[in-house]
Amino acid sequence: MKRVHANILLTVAAMIWGSAFVVQQIGTGGLGAITFTGARFLVGGGAVMPFAVRQYVRVHRSERQFVARDWWGMVATGVVLFTAASLQQHGILHTTVTNSGFLTALYVPLVPVIGLLVLRRKVHFSVWPASICCFVGTYILSGAHTVALAAGDLWVIASTVFWASHVILVGIMASRTRAPLVVAVVQFVVCGVLGLLLGGGMEQPTIDQFYLGWWGICYVGIFSVGMAFTLQVVGQRFTPAADAAIILSSETVFAAISGALFLGERLSVLQLSGGGVILASILAVELLPLSPLGKPKPLE
Template sequence: MTRLRANLLLMLAAIIWGSSFVVQQVGTGNLGTISFTGARFLVGACMVFPFALKQFRRVHLRERRFQQKDWLALALTGTVLLTAAVLQQHGILRTTVTNSGFLTALYVPMVPFLGFLFLRRKVHFVVWPASICCFIGTYIMSGAHEVELVDGDFWVISSTIFWATHVMLVGALASRTRAPLVVAATQFAVCGTLGLVLGAVIESPVMADYVGAVWGICYIGIFSVGMAFTLQVVGQRYTPAADAAIILSSETVFAAIGGMVFLGEHLSLLQFMGGALIFVSIIAVEVVPQFATGKARALD
């Protein structure tokens, strides 16, 4: 797969995630945050499992054998995913769709920073200004300069550390295992199982709570988890984590559009300009490295 195609898959994942912010805010019913998160990720795991099993057999027998440390790393990734998703979901229920979309994008500048700090992973120079521009664009879009932060915003902010960590783990494991569908299905299963167990202990849901949230669970489980997160894992096998984070940040734009269309939230001209700044940053990350490579080849 070419890097361009991988980046298009990441963009599609961002579109699905952006539209899902609305459902996450209105489709949970009386079901608790942890239980809702567990249920939707188990739905996603069931959706991807048949394809993951087929890929596992092929890779395990013909390319590289899965080792115990691979499964432990996948279990860790699923745990990080659960933590990020629960914190974000808890915050989404207590703030606006636009603000939650904006604050989630804080993980974008965190990814290259954490990658360099802990993994000594260098990135193309364009990633740094593009990350900053993405953050500025989401800040403008959110209208955060016009409103005060509320309780839910701080929960969303806390989730960004785990989202940044998750992006790095997914990129590393997708490349290491050569089996992105196995990575996706395993992390979903871990996240979903832990979520349901913890939810049962902490939130004590009854069957009526699950029934009341069934449409939200199915929509998010099939589209946001089963499709979008799987697209992320597949795309990140061919795209560096820092670049992927910038592309995925466009979910902010689509979250704002979803809030405007379905919840009556409004965007000003300035906020639309913030969205344009995000897309310029994404294009820069895609085009500048290729232009630099082409120029270097021409000089040779």
């Protein structure tokens, strides 16, 4: 797969995520954050499972055999995903959709920072200003002066460290295993099982709550988890983590578009300019490395 095709998949994933913020707030049926997270990820895992089994058989027979290190890496990715999703979901239930979408974008500049400090990975110079501009653009798009921190915002902020770590781990595991669908399903199942076990003990959900929240679980599980997270894993096999984070940040733009189309929300000129900053940042990180200015000069 060419990098441009991988980036298209990442953009589609961002589009799906952008439309799911409202559902994650109003479609839980009263379920707690941990239980809702577990349920939606199990639904997503079930949707992708048949394709993952087929890919596992093909890769295991013809390309490489899976070893214990692969499985432990995928399990670790699932644990990080569960932590990120649970913290974010808890925050969404105690703040506004606008704030949660804006604050989640903090993971964008964190990805190259963690990659540099922990993994010693260098990135193209365009990634640094593009990451900062994505965050600034998200702030403007979210309303700028209207964004005030609420109690749930701290939980969303905490989730961004794990979202950034998850983006990096997904790229590593997808490249190592050559089986992105297998990586996707393993992390979904780990996240789902942890969510239902911990949620059952801590939140004590009822059958009525599952009944009231079934449509939200199915919508977010099939689309946001099953489709979008799988597209992320597939796309990140061919796109660097820092670049992927910037592309995925466009979910904020798609959230605003969805609000305008389906909820009748309108954006001011200032907010539209924030969306323009995000899109410009994505174009910069894609096009600058291909330009003469972005290519390293040969040694004389």
